Amino acid sequence: MSQYIEMIRVRFLMMLAYRTNYYSGILIYSINIGAYYFLWTAIYGGQEEIQGLSVLQMTTYVAVAWMARAFYFNNIDREIANEIKDGKVAIEMIRPYNYLGMKTMQGLGEGIFRLLFFSVPGMVIVALIFPITFSASLTTWVLFFISLVFSFIVNTQINLLTGIMTFFLFNNSGLIRAKRVVIDLFSGLLLPISFYPLWAQSVMMYLPFQAISYIPSMIFTEGFVGSEIYTAVLLQAVWALILLIPIQLLWSLAKKQLIVQGG
């Protein structure tokens, strides 16, 4: 266990060494949220609310969705793909830890760093400029953070799956890109799922992607109320468990047919 915590620490420190440019990131981020805010104001026109969300809630939704993304987002799929291509993965596999667990921990270290040095200061600045509503209730915050942890888990699991696919495809930059696009759209980062036509919503109900962005953002903006929140978090937990199965299956298959292409 201790070696995994050490991994989180090492990755965190690695990111910390390169922290200066994160402040320029916050500026760009504010422009981004700002443009989104005006775009949505224009879309709302005179309407009070669309699908139960007011303009104010919508702005908050967008701001928090991008902030949450800084936490759950990582490039471990690309890292795994590169390690497989370089042949480094062979060395990684004889080391006394679980390779996938290790990658997850590195992703977590990165996520914690961005949460503290990017999301929190960024959110404060954005909240000063734009009208964003923060919930006063402690339970909302606690549930938001629980659901944020799950969104990290589900997103990382999907990344691991994409990364492992390199064992079979040898070069999967296309798949990595497709995955990113699908997640942006189906996770609710660009648009809340409730905005989609009903048939599309019912399809997305059966996909794991909404667990990544839609659920934590809706909890934060209080778009979900009462038992809806608990069902949503439960749904995230169920997906986190279900996704373990394909990962284990593919991983044991992959170990058997590893071809080191270089090294």
Added chain:
Amino acid sequence: MFYISIFFQYASQYLKTRLTYRVDTIVEIFSDLLFQAVNLIFILVVFGHTTFLSGWNREEIIFIYGFFLVPYALFTSFFNIWDFNERYIVKGEMDRVLTRPIHSLFQIIMERMELESLFGVITGVAIMFYAGSILGLTFAWYDLFIFIAMVIGGAFIYAGIFISLASIGFWSDSRTDIMPMMYNIGNYGRYPVDIYHNVIRFVLTWILPFAFVGVYPAAYFLQREEWYWYAFLTPVMGLIFLSLSVFLWNAGVKKYRGAGN
């Protein structure tokens, strides 16, 4: 002339690598199509809840998007330098590039080109024709040349912005992670800029001029005369931004010291 023959040599090598990993190439083209569809879906979903976006209707916004795809396709085919810092500076690859007798930027562009992204040109033109036919737009013969000039101008603007960002890597080798967000800001140039606050409008016009890769040039074809002045500025802005970025790049290369072994 020498540069042109180098280009063809790189292109033929590129096609060979693409044909080695065929499944990946197909997935990549598919993922491009998916990416283009995502933004179209965004517009369609949004217009499911409203009929006008500050006086512009759905087909006009779709037309702007179709136009945007063409310069964007040229940009993504040739200027994949978003990971320049990690790939070339941190790993020391830049040293290898600098030992060769071709301009370093040209070499990196050649090494990182992704010709399959050119499919975006077809999608873009198809979307423009679809939206244009619903809107009943008419085109004159010279519009084709104006279109080409504006597309090149737009691609140059994108290239200029991203080359400048990549050049920052010469002065500071820290990771910025602003590239993905920059791609996102590019999306805002596709909506009528008068919906934004003046500050953002100013940024999108003069500082990160993404509006010239979307709404301004498309306004010409949509016959929105109030934007003509901006529309014709597109190629000029493209040249200015590309020259500035190349200047910045050259200054950066002089400053470059290498990153260890």
